[in-house]
Amino acid sequence: MPKIFVLRWGHRPKRDARLTTHVILAARALGASGLMLSDIKDEKIKEMIEKITKNWGGPFLFEMGTPWKKVIKDWKEKGGIVVHLTAYGENIQTSDVLQRIKTLEKDILIIVGSQKVPREFFSETISDFNVAIGNQPHSECASMAVFLDRFFEGTELTRSFENVKVKIICQKRGKKIVRNN
Amino acid sequence: MPKIFVLRWGHRPKRDARLTTHVILAARALGASGLMLSDIKDEKIKEMIEKITKNWGGPFLFEMGTPWKKVIKDWKEKGGIVVHLTAYGENIQTSDVLQRIKTLEKDILIIVGSQKVPREFFSETISDFNVAIGNQPHSECASMAVFLDRFFEGTELTRSFENVKVKIICQKRGKKIVRNN
Numbered sequence: 030m031p032k033i034f035v036l037r038w039g040h041r042p043k044r045d046a047r048l049t050t051h052v053i054l055a056a057r058a059l060g061a062s063g064l065m066l067s068d069i070k071d072e073k074i075k076e077m078i079e080k081i082t083k084n085w086g087g088p089f090l091f092e093m094g095t096p097w098k099k100v101i102k103d104w105k106e107k108g109g110i111v112v113h114l115t116a117y118g119e120n121i122q123t124s125d126v127l128q129r130i131k132t133l134e135k136d137i138l139i140i141v142g143s144q145k146v147p148r149e150f151f152s153e154t155i156s157d158f159n160v161a162i163g164n165q166p167h168s169e170c171a172s173m174a175v176f177l178d179r180f181f182e183g184t185e186l187t188r189s190f191e192n193v194k195v196k197i198i199c200q201k202r203g204k205k206i207v208r209n210n
Numbered sequence: 211m212p213k214i215f216v217l218r219w220g221h222r223p224k225r226d227a228r229l230t231t232h233v234i235l236a237a238r239a240l241g242a243s244g245l246m247l248s249d250i251k252d253e254k255i256k257e258m259i260e261k262i263t264k265n266w267g268g269p270f271l272f273e274m275g276t277p278w279k280k281v282i283k284d285w286k287e288k289g290g291i292v293v294h295l296t297a298y299g300e301n302i303q304t305s306d307v308l309q310r311i312k313t314l315e316k317d318i319l320i321i322v323g324s325q326k327v328p329r330e331f332f333s334e335t336i337s338d339f340n341v342a343i344g345n346q347p348h349s350e351c352a353s354m355a356v357f358l359d360r361f362f363e364g365t366e367l368t369r370s371f372e373n374v375k376v377k378i379i380c381q382k383r384g385k386k387i388v389r390n391n
Contacts (some may be wrong), residue, residue: 043234047229054353058344081347116378117385122367124380151384163239163367164378166262171236174352175359185343197297197345199305203332204298 030138031181033175034104038097039143042071051170052141053078053091059177060185061178063090063138067097067116101138101155109136110157112173113150118159121175126160127179139176141169161204212360213364215285215316216244216245220324223252232351233322234259234272237342240358241366242320244271248278282319282336290340292316294331297304299340307341308360317383320357322350330383 035056040049047140049066053074056064070093076090101111102106110133119126130137140150162172177185200206216237221230230247234255237245243313247255251274256299265341291314300307311318321331344381358366379386 040312044228047225048232051229051349051351052260053230054347055349058348059352059356083348118380120380122248122364148384153383159382160382161378162374164380165239165371166235166266167239168232168236168351170232170349170351171240171355172221173239174349174355177313178356178359183303199299199301199340199342199345201300201340202334203329 030181030184032062033060033132034136034138035061035176036097036100036138036140037064037066037143038068038146040069040071040074041143042067042073044095045143045187046071047072048143048170049074050077052173054081055170055174056177057089059079059174060181060188061177062088063092065095065100065123066093067100070094081167084195086169086193089192104138107136109138111138111142111155112158112160112176113146113156114169115142115146115151115159115164116161116164116167117178118161120161120164121176121179122163126158130158130160131180132156137180139173141173143169211362212315212356213243214241214361215317215319216354217278217281217319217321218247218319218324219247219249219327220251220379221247222251222257222324223250223254226324227252227254229306229324229351232256235262236351237358238262239271239366240355241362242358243269244273246281247272247274248276248277248281249274265376267299267374269372282320285319288317290319291343292319292321293335293339293357294321294325294327294337295343295350296323296332296340297342297345298332299311299342301342301345303344303361306364307339311339311341312361314343318361320354322354324350
């Protein structure tokens with residue numbers, strides 16, 4: 030199964046703190062292997078995700094500060110493809126875009142913007158695919174979640190993590206946690 | 211097809227403004243019929259969603275300020291069921307919980323919390339089902355997205371809205387919008 034990483038573009042530390050946190054948590058919970066926060070460093074976000082992987086397990090790569098063009102150049106040099114999630118792209122439901130992506134069997138870098146993204150993101154030089162999780166105004170966190178769930182076909186929800194200190198035991202009622210200390 | 215509404219609990223106007231906005235946008239984009247922001251009024255959120263439905267179409271119900279217990283009481287009196295999304299619940303992937311929910315063929319109120327939710331949410335008196343989109347720390351926006359996409363089986367992404375002024379025409383490259391004025 031190919032690996033998926035996420036490029037989070039346009040993060041503004043104050044304004045986007047909680048949303049970027051949610052994007053990272055959702056990426057990890059839904060099978061992505063890591064996230065690159067491009068162009069900016071945000072130590073609080075770094076601490077948050079380090080705390081999560083320390084307690085709930087990993088591996089989950091987190092990098093920050095690299096200019097987005099370099100992240101994409103390096104990614105493509107390693108043979109990966111780039112999928113830009115945007116409401117303007119090909120509808121994942123009505124087109125065969127997901128099938129075309131899967132057929133390539135290559136690792137994927139998903140771009141999710143925070144602010145309005147540069148026009149360049151839509152072009153062949155950057156994105157191999159522009160994919161829309163529907164063509165309505167949306168949340169990048171929700172779009173990414175649906176893309177990951179459809180790409181991994183649900184298997185992401187049974188994936189096990191390594192070096193787990195805290196684990197939820199799922200049940201019909203109440204809250205159950207197990208700790209390995 | 212049953213209808214789904216979302217109860218957003220624990221909204222704090224400053225801290226949660228953008229996240230609640232994303233939850234509402236995702237709910238609308240992914241087939242929910244409306245959202246109740248319980249216990250609090252937030253005029254900015256109301257303006258945002260009114261602007262969205264005015265331009266991009268509806269219907270999408272938005273209500274705010276009603277105490278959560280009353281929202282749930284009213285919902286149950288109308289014959290609806292309540293699904294609480296929580297990482298502690300039954301895993302949507304490894305259990306038959308989604309099938310059990312679907313078999314009932316009843317309208318659904320999804321509860322998504324913002325802060326840590328009251329214990330009561332897990333009990334039979336409130337939630338008919340506690341559903342986990344995986345048992346990892348998560349984003350309620352992402353969890354809701356996956357639940358809606360699985361419940362509606364993708365049909366939500368082709369749903370058409372009424373009174374549409376602005377519409378995206380999906381395409382492989384670039385951005386295309388049509389306006390009906």
